Amino acid sequence: MKIFTKTNKLIQYLSQYKSESIGFVPTMGALHNGHISLIKRSVEENDITIVSIFVNPTQFLEGEDLDKYPKKIEADKKVCSFAGVDILFIPTKEEIYFEDELSFIAPKTKGFILEGYHRPGHFNGVLQVVLKLLNITKPTNAYFGKKDAQQLYLVKKMIKELFLNINIVECEIVRDESALALSSRNEYLTSAEKERAKSIPNSLKKATELISKGELSSVKIKKEIAKTLIEVKVEYIEIVDRDFNKLEQIELGNTIILVAAYVGTTRLIDNIWI
Ligand code: PAF
DSSP states (O other): OEEEOOHHHHHHHHTTOSSSOEEEEEEOSSOOHHHHHHHHHHHHHOSEEEEEEOOOGGGSOTTSSTTTSOOOHHHHHHHHHHHTOSEEEOOOHHHHOOTTOOOOOOOTTTTSSTHHHHSTTHHHHHHHHHHHHHHHHOOSEEEEETTSHHHHHHHHHHHHHTTOOOEEEEEOOOBOTTOOBOOGGGGGOOHHHHHHHTHHHHHHHHHHHHHHTTOOBHHHHHHHHHHHOOSSEEEEEEEEETTOOBOSBOOTTSEEEEEEEEETTEEEEEEEEO
């Protein structure tokens, strides 16, 4: 596995690949089994796999966890090497950002609802860094998890609207034994909080059970989800279609049910695709 910290060195190195397929997995490190599933898929589906580790400052709001975001760089290197990664890119902030950069604004509607409403400006930073990383790595396929469903939707929208010739591969959510969706932020949870966090996947399970019994009203399903979300502070429960339009009625094959909640001081998101 080759490790690069300099953007121009990586671009130069990648110029040797003319006809090989390149898979790219962007991450912020503290790699867990969710990331590993994306990496393994990329290794299977491409000639070359590139992983980036960059805790992107522009997607964190003032007062968020940028400074305490988990960092495990040596363990991450081992994970990548073991998973068959060819190239690991670990740039510094200075390698990615410039003085007085052009501004980057996420779509005015879809970038500022749900996650974008509660974290205003978050998606400006996500799209800015993802576009930069895609321009550096020029992948054939780029791998994103469904857990960050709105991020995935917005990245696909950007690819389409900027006419980028990159295939975005949507990867399934990976859960732990208690069904909690894997996230680097789970590391902040105490064992008591982990217990309480279980109500998040449980609430989504409850929603799927109701739907399988024929309940299609979003209002009723949201009420049931809210009842199941005990001992967590709910930020939002929403039901949208795959283009992030609010749904009054569940549309089978075109629905995402989303939850964001605080467990103690840790903010978790989860969702289920119906
Ligand atoms: O999902 C993430 O980890 C980040 O938002 C990403 C895509 C690596 C951009 O910083």
